[in-house]
Amino acid sequence: MENQYTPPKIWTHNDDNGGAWASVNRPISGATHEKTLPIGKHALQLYSMGTPNGQKITIMLEELLALGKNAEYDAHMINIGNGDQFSSGFVALNPNSKIPALVDHASETAEPIFESASILVYLAEKFDALLPKDGAKRIHVFNWLFWLHGSAPYLGGGFGHFYAYAPEKFEYAINRFTMETKRQLDVLDKQLANHEFVAGNELSIADIAIWPWYGNLALGNLYDAKDFLQVHEYSHVQCWAKAMLARTAVQRGSIVNRSWGEPWEQLENRHSAEDIDKVLALKPV
């Protein structure tokens, strides 16, 4: 057996470990530098980055705007590759140093809201949309919302890390998380075989939570893993993922707080609808 590692009695931190994200992973929490966050003119101030967890919120806000709700917002880039999530300003909003975080300055105490799904629940309740108030429909939405929140770490922190970011290709870990990712895609595929949307026949915050992860994965937009995972096999996921992508709000929300991809996929900060319009207008027809 090649692998001769025996864990020590007490673990100690070694800076060499971590792969592509080594510089941003630490065994302690808290701020690394003093910096206040910008505040724009709208009540809703979002501090985020256009990764799947960030896209959830901007898609939600754009869906709310499309429904005629007064959900105007400023979205400020928190570049996690640069360690912006460890500024004193951001840590004051989210002690866990993960994007996204939201502050609603129209609320009584402007309490920081963190964890993407907590923000989705807050916005759904504030605007009375995309989360049924009771009964079976509410159960379905929460079932699938929490399914995503508990499953995506295996996709992002497991499969994505070991397949795309780790400094070496570790066969055991890749197999472990690939198997789980394919199982998750299969769970979702079976659910979508009988339902137009994940939690039933209406769009909900469950779709908005799940699409940025499993929709983008199915469409080949995550980890360059389309062939490896044979994502085309999940035909109902494919169909739903494309239908979601056809939504104006999904297209608009997907490009916010991004500084990578094509020019028409990159809007660093969003302060008005026109900011998005200008970037999307760059797309060749």
Next chain:
Amino acid sequence: MENQYTPPKIWTHNDDNGGAWASVNRPISGATHEKTLPIGKHALQLYSMGTPNGQKITIMLEELLALGKNAEYDAHMINIGNGDQFSSGFVALNPNSKIPALVDHASETAEPIFESASILVYLAEKFDALLPKDGAKRIHVFNWLFWLHGSAPYLGGGFGHFYAYAPEKFEYAINRFTMETKRQLDVLDKQLANHEFVAGNELSIADIAIWPWYGNLALGNLYDAKDFLQVHEYSHVQCWAKAMLARTAVQRGSIVNRSWGEPWEQLENRHSAEDIDKVLALKPV
């Protein structure tokens, strides 16, 4: 470099992979065998196992009973080591084949509720307890409830798997997930430095979700990792974990659907308060 693995273009399943849980991990979902589930006499029927995710629900139910709510329940063992989660009956409740799942036969459609946190939200709303209805307190509970749901996979599926269950000790993976687990403990420790309970000064479903994972970990009851993680360093987590353990409901809920540990920690199925009383009575004084 010893590690010469190159992933194939298309991943294929190999039964040899998986470690201690290899037999229950598959790349597809769905039932493996036909079997109906038992149904007891109470409205609330829980299908679960006393792992941390299962303990959340039985602790919640015992807390509700302690509050005088009519939360009587039957708790049926779903032994995940034996593949009970792949029975047709269980898959019909939770297509994701994870414990716990709950059915409320007093509700209009007896809709299956799955994902531990979805069950916590359902029970909190049904019995109007442990989840504030609005304002800053509600935000805090949802922030930390989702924090747990997104963090625990790194503890259980990451650290626990690679430290305790994987067929070999993989140094990189152990380091990665140990670092994240210690960071999470530190996040929690800082929050508990200023709050009696995780989401503020009142017990909530956030504590009930977090204690079975990080409380048990801090008390040395998970993965035999007390020294490795130096859990004693997280003094506020220690204090909270012990205060939670001192609660009657936590002691009662922790032993349900368990078939391991000391004799007074094992109650395979629970149909009445007396079932728990009898097992706890075995504890030496």
